[in-house]
Amino acid sequence: MPESREPDRVASPVLTARDVRVSLNGRPILHGVGIDVSPGEVVALMGGNGSGKSTLVRALVGAVPLAEGSVTLFDAPATASARARVGYVPQRMSAAGGVAATVDEVVRSGLLGHRRLRGPRDAHVRAKQALDLLGIEDLLWRDVSRLSGGQQQRVLVARALVRRPDLLILDEPMAGVDLHSQVAFAHALGHLKEKGVAVIIVLHELGALARHIDRSVVLEGGRVIHEGAPPEDLGVHAIPGHEHEHAHADPPPLARGDIVLEGPA
Amino acid sequence: MSLLADPLVQRMLLVGLLVGAAAPIVGTYLVQRRMALLGDGIGHVALAGVAAGWLAGSAAGLAQRDALAVPGAVLFAVVGAVIIERMRARGAAADVVMAILFYGGIATGVLLIGAAGGSNANLLGYLFGSISSVGWVDVWITAALAIVIMGVGLGLRGALFAVTHDQEFARSTGLPVEVLNMIVAVLAAVTITVAMRVVGVLLVSALMILPVAIAQRLTASFSRTMYVAMGIGAALTLTGIWITLTQNLQPGALIVVLGVGAYVLVTLVVAARESIRR
Numbered sequence: 001m002p003e004s005r006e007p008d009r010v011a012s013p014v015l016t017a018r019d020v021r022v023s024l025n026g027r028p029i030l031h032g033v034g035i036d037v038s039p040g041e042v043v044a045l046m047g048g049n050g051s052g053k054s055t056l057v058r059a060l061v062g063a064v065p066l067a068e069g070s071v072t073l074f075d076a077p078a079t080a081s082a083r084a085r086v087g088y089v090p091q092r093m094s095a096a097g098g099v100a101a102t103v104d105e106v107v108r109s110g111l112l113g114h115r116r117l118r119g120p121r122d123a124h125v126r127a128k129q130a131l132d133l134l135g136i137e138d139l140l141w142r143d144v145s146r147l148s149g150g151q152q153q154r155v156l157v158a159r160a161l162v163r164r165p166d167l168l169i170l171d172e173p174m175a176g177v178d179l180h181s182q183v184a185f186a187h188a189l190g191h192l193k194e195k196g197v198a199v200i201i202v203l204h205e206l207g208a209l210a211r212h213i214d215r216s217v218v219l220e221g222g223r224v225i226h227e228g229a230p231p232e233d234l235g236v237h238a239i240p241g242h243e244h245e246h247a248h249a250d251p252p253p254l255a256r257g258d259i260v261l262e263g264p265a
Numbered sequence: 266m267s268l269l270a271d272p273l274v275q276r277m278l279l280v281g282l283l284v285g286a287a288a289p290i291v292g293t294y295l296v297q298r299r300m301a302l303l304g305d306g307i308g309h310v311a312l313a314g315v316a317a318g319w320l321a322g323s324a325a326g327l328a329q330r331d332a333l334a335v336p337g338a339v340l341f342a343v344v345g346a347v348i349i350e351r352m353r354a355r356g357a358a359a360d361v362v363m364a365i366l367f368y369g370g371i372a373t374g375v376l377l378i379g380a381a382g383g384s385n386a387n388l389l390g391y392l393f394g395s396i397s398s399v400g401w402v403d404v405w406i407t408a409a410l411a412i413v414i415m416g417v418g419l420g421l422r423g424a425l426f427a428v429t430h431d432q433e434f435a436r437s438t439g440l441p442v443e444v445l446n447m448i449v450a451v452l453a454a455v456t457i458t459v460a461m462r463v464v465g466v467l468l469v470s471a472l473m474i475l476p477v478a479i480a481q482r483l484t485a486s487f488s489r490t491m492y493v494a495m496g497i498g499a500a501l502t503l504t505g506i507w508i509t510l511t512q513n514l515q516p517g518a519l520i521v522v523l524g525v526g527a528y529v530l531v532t533l534v535v536a537a538r539e540s541i542r543r
Contacts, residue, residue: 025356061437080439088437097430099297099477101487109427114439117424143485159434 011039012075014167014198015060020069022052022059029055031222032069037167040196042189042212044203044230047219053202054091056219057171060200061088074166080114087160091171091202095152095159096145103139103147103155107131110159130158133191135184150181157185161192168192170201174209182208206230268510276399277506283411284460284472285502289480289494290418291456292473294449297429297487303450304470306349306363307342307457309370312466314341314458315391316377323381331387335406338391338461342454345370350450354443394465394517396506403462410459414452419491425449426487463502464517472498475524482531501527 015037022030030052037043045053058064060071062078073082087110095106107127111119120126131137134154139147144155153173160168174182186208192199193212206213210230218226268274295303318337322330345366352362378388390398418425428435428445436442453473460469476498480490505520 058433063433063436083437083439086437088434090431090433090437092431097297098299098301099293099487099490100481100485101426101430102485105426105487106430109423109430110434110438112424112427112435112438112440114441117421117440119423141485146485156434163438 013037013072014039014041014074015200016070016072016075017056017060018070020056020059020071021067022055022064023067024055024064028067029222030059033219033222033224035060035200035217035224037198037200039166039198040193041214042193042199042201042209044201044206044209044213044216045219046203046216047225051219052222053219054171055222057088057169057200057202058090061086061169063090084113084116084163085166087163087165087168089156089160089168089170089173091175092153092156093149093176094145095147095155096143100143100145102141103127103131103136103144103158104141106144106155107158107162110162113163126162126164127158130162131155133161133188134158135187148178148181149176150178153177154181154184157188161188166197168197168199168201170199172202172204174203174205174207179208185209186212273397273399274510276401276404277396277510278503279404280396280399280407281463281502281506282499283407284463285476285499286495287411287414287418287498288456288460288472289476289498290414290491291449291452292477293487293491293494294418294425294429295453296474296477296481297426298449301474302360302363302470303346303349303453304457304473306366306370307346307454308461308466308469309367309374310345311338311342311370311454311457311461311469312374312391313370313377314338315461315466316374316381316383316388317341319383319387320377320381330381330383334391335458335461338458339455341370342458343451346450346454347447350446354446390465391461392465392467393515394461394463394468396463396516397509399462407459407462410455414456414459417448418452421445421448422488422491430487464520468517468521471521471524472502475521475528476501479524479528479531482528482535497527 013036017033017035020030020033033056045056047053055064059066062083071078074085076082104124104127107130108119108123111123111126128137128140131140134157136151136154139151144152147155157173173185189199189209189212203209213230215228216230217224295301314337315334318333319331321337322333349362349366424440424445427440428442429449432442456473457469460472464472476494477490479497480494484490484493501520501524505523506516508514509516509519
């Protein structure tokens with residue numbers, strides 16, 4: 001099978017974004033960003049705090065409106081039915097809400113969508129399969145708020161995977177996550193890639209995922225400043241310890257020039 | 266037990282059961298979204314609706330001057346809930362919006378009821394509940410609205426859970442987030458006007474939230490929290506009403522005090538059990 005990241009791109013793109021411009025509360029955040037993703041391709045979205053990574057993925061999944069530009073999914077406009085083929089993992093510190101909920105309930109909520117207000121009959125089986133892929137099937141009946149940060153993050157990934165997506169978009173899934181969860185997630189990522197699932201993943205460091213990344217796109221100040229082969233594996237940076245950098249649901253105001261691409265690029 | 270043969274007692278208990286079981290359904294969604302105080306905000310607006318209905322009733326020269334009070338409350342509560350939801354969706358500070366509705370609702374209510382020639386005594390019935398004056402029409406209206414709340418609140422549980430649990434994820438899946446949010450807000454408004462009769466607008470939110478707070482101590486699942494809260498809500502209202510049949514106590518206030526007591530008790534028991542296990 002030819003590598004899908006080769007420039008010829010025989011298969012039609014999973015996602016094409018052109019000249020995406022987004023303003024939040026009147027402040028321009030993205031200044032014309034373009035990105036293409038092919039089937040089976042894993043793209044790392046990198047950049048410093050406030051570079052626009054989160055805003056870009058939120059624009060791609062339709063969580064924030066575009067001021068200008070376009071996003072097409074599977075060679076067609078990004079309609080609600082096209083979004084059924086997308087799995088999204090928002091940037092979260094916790095999978096818990098105000099009321100207790102079991103892992104099963106949270107994961108099954110991923111099966112709903114446009115004109116699907118109720119889950120399918122095999123919802124429970126699918127939830128179990130998704131958790132199995134991430135190595136946490138034994139947590140099915142546990143209250144999510146009682147799980148560790150890494151386990152909660154894996155539950156959120158499972159909630160996206162239960163949709164059996166053709167495109168998976170993850171916003172900093174490794175932030176503040178224990179090494180065990182990182183390894184489990186890297187394993188799941190390898191499996192998805194084999195199955196031809198395209199992945200866009202916001203990362204601060206490649207870490208445990210490095211060998212699965214085909215391409216990296218680096219943002220700064222709401223623009224793409226680098227696109228191409230990922231920087232070399234920076235293994236040691238996989239170790240958590242940057243929690244303080246991820247404590248914001250929304251990126252803080254522009255902090256220019258602090259791209260976390262340490263080491264030889 | 267001869268009390269049960271009294272039609273008024275039957276009506277009181279029936280309304281108490283329906284309201285006690287229905288209110289925690291919406292309460293679960295509000296707690297899930299960390300908007301436990303929304304009910305209070307809407308309740309205060311409902312009071313202005315009561316007064317406006319009263320004023321309209323007097324102006325129209327109706328024999329029973331408060332005949333339009335409940336329809337007025339439903340109308341105002343729904344409009345208030347829709348306004349809060351719209352402001353919230355636009356990113357306004359929800360607490361400030363609610364605070365303004367609190368003050369505006371209660372002050373408008375007091376002014377309007379005075380203008381309609383009502384007295385403080387009339388107002389008290391709505392502020393603290395008037396379960397001891399329910400007629401069969403009230404029972405049927407309560408039953409109809411309770412069925413709507415249960416049908417929608419339980420029937421759409423999966424989708425409403427998804428939206429109240431993680432709105433951004435729900436939007437990415439293509440769920441109609443705005444419509445579902447609006448359903449929660451309107452259900453809250455309907456619940457409040459139904460429960461107003463039992464505990465009054467000042468305590469109406471307690472009937473939605475307290476059973477959920479208690480149930481949360483007992484279960485690890487969202488669905489079970491909702492069902493257990495419905496049972497607790499029904500038990501609290503029935504117990505409270507039953508006690509006031511023989512004791513000269515205010516039913517609404519008693520129900521809420523019983524609820525707070527149950528919450529403290531359950532919290533202590535659960536904590537004690539956990540410390541023994543360790």
